[in-house]
Amino acid sequence: MAVYSLGGTIAMTTDPATGGVVPALSAHDLLAAVPGLDRHGIDLRVHDFRRVPGASLTFDDLTELGAAIDKTLDGGDVDGVVITQGTDTIEETAFFLDLHHDHDQPVIVTGAMRNPTMASPDGPANLYAAVIAAADPQLRGAGVLVVLNDEIHAARHVRKSHTTSPAAFTSPGAGPVGRVAEDRVRLASPPPTRVAPLAPAARDARVGLYTVSLDDDGTLLEAWDGRCDGLVVAAFGVGHVPQRLVENLERLAGRIPVVLASRIGNGPVLTETYGFPGSEKDLIGRGLIPAGDLGPYQARLLLQTLLAQDADHETITSKFSAFAR
Known part of the structure; x- marks a missing residue:
C-alpha cells in the first residue's frame, strides 16, 4: 500500500508565530497517530509529497502526483493508494485524478475536518478507513474514491457540503457507494461506470x-472574453440564464467552448x-455544451483537461455527454 501526504488539516499543528494551525506533520507522523493499523x-510505503493547505494545490501538483502514482502502480506489487490532503479541494482533486487514473488498483483520497490539536480529531479514523478501503479487492477497478466519516464516495459524485462538520462529504443524488465497518468495506451500490x-496535458x-x-x-461575463480558452457557466436551475446574457454567451461560444452547468x-x-x-x-442551440450531471467545479476540470489535449468541439461535447446518467 502506498500513502502520499499532501498536507491539509489532517497534518496541521499550531504555529507559535500566528497561533493558527498550519501543515507541519509528515506522512509518517500521520500514520503513527492511527491505532490498530499494524x-x-x-505494508505501507510512505511518500511525504507536499505540505500545503488544500486551497494551495495546483494542476502541476496533481499532475506530478498522478505520475508518481502511475510509476508506483506500474510495479504491480501495490494493492492500492491512499492520499491525505486538505478537504477544501478534495472533491476537485479526486475528480481530476480520476480523469487520468488508468490502473485497477483503487486510489483513496482522505483528510480531516478537525485538526490534531482539537478534541476528537477525525484524521486518524479517516486514514484508518482509507487504508482498509484501498486494500479491499471489492474496490479494484473503481478508480478514485473519497473516504471520510467511514463513508466511501465516488469521485464523480462527491461534494463538500458543510464547512466544519465531520460528516461534510456527501454524494447528492447518488449517495455513498459504501461504508467501512468492522474493518471491511460494505458496498451499498456498485461504483459508477468510469x-x-x-491522456496527460x-x-x-x-x-x-x-x-x-x-x-x-x-x-462581469464580458470580462472573460479573450482571457480564457474555455468557460463554464454555472447557471440557474436546470441550465437557465437571464435573457440579457444570451447574446454575449452565443458570441463567446462562437470563439471558445462554453459549457452549461x-x-x-x-x-x-x-x-x-x-x-x-x-x-x-x-443556449444549447446557440452552441453551449451541456454538462450532464457534472457540477460546475467538475465541469471546469473536465473542460480544462480536454482543452489541454487540444480537443475539438465535437470531442468535448461527446466527453461531457458520457457523464449524463
Whole structure:
C-alpha cells in the first residue's frame, strides 16, 4: 500500500508565530497517530509529497502526483493508494485524478475536518478507513474514491457540503457507494461506470467559471472574453440564464467552448424542456455544451483537461455527454 501526504488539516499543528494551525506533520507522523493499523499486516510505503493547505494545490501538483502514482502502480506489487490532503479541494482533486487514473488498483483520497490539536480529531479514523478501503479487492477497478466519516464516495459524485462538520462529504443524488465497518468495506451500490482515462496535458489551458446570479447584467461575463480558452457557466436551475446574457454567451461560444452547468450541483442540466430565451434548449442551440450531471467545479476540470489535449468541439461535447446518467 502506498500513502502520499499532501498536507491539509489532517497534518496541521499550531504555529507559535500566528497561533493558527498550519501543515507541519509528515506522512509518517500521520500514520503513527492511527491505532490498530499494524494488526492488519499491510505494508505501507510512505511518500511525504507536499505540505500545503488544500486551497494551495495546483494542476502541476496533481499532475506530478498522478505520475508518481502511475510509476508506483506500474510495479504491480501495490494493492492500492491512499492520499491525505486538505478537504477544501478534495472533491476537485479526486475528480481530476480520476480523469487520468488508468490502473485497477483503487486510489483513496482522505483528510480531516478537525485538526490534531482539537478534541476528537477525525484524521486518524479517516486514514484508518482509507487504508482498509484501498486494500479491499471489492474496490479494484473503481478508480478514485473519497473516504471520510467511514463513508466511501465516488469521485464523480462527491461534494463538500458543510464547512466544519465531520460528516461534510456527501454524494447528492447518488449517495455513498459504501461504508467501512468492522474493518471491511460494505458496498451499498456498485461504483459508477468510469469513462476512459484521458491522456496527460499537452499544453496549458485556462478555463473560467462564471456563476449566474439574480439581476445579472452580464458585465462581469464580458470580462472573460479573450482571457480564457474555455468557460463554464454555472447557471440557474436546470441550465437557465437571464435573457440579457444570451447574446454575449452565443458570441463567446462562437470563439471558445462554453459549457452549461447548474450552480445547484445536484441534478442534471436539461437539454430539451424549456424553450424561452436563456433556457437550456435555447443556449444549447446557440452552441453551449451541456454538462450532464457534472457540477460546475467538475465541469471546469473536465473542460480544462480536454482543452489541454487540444480537443475539438465535437470531442468535448461527446466527453461531457458520457457523464449524463
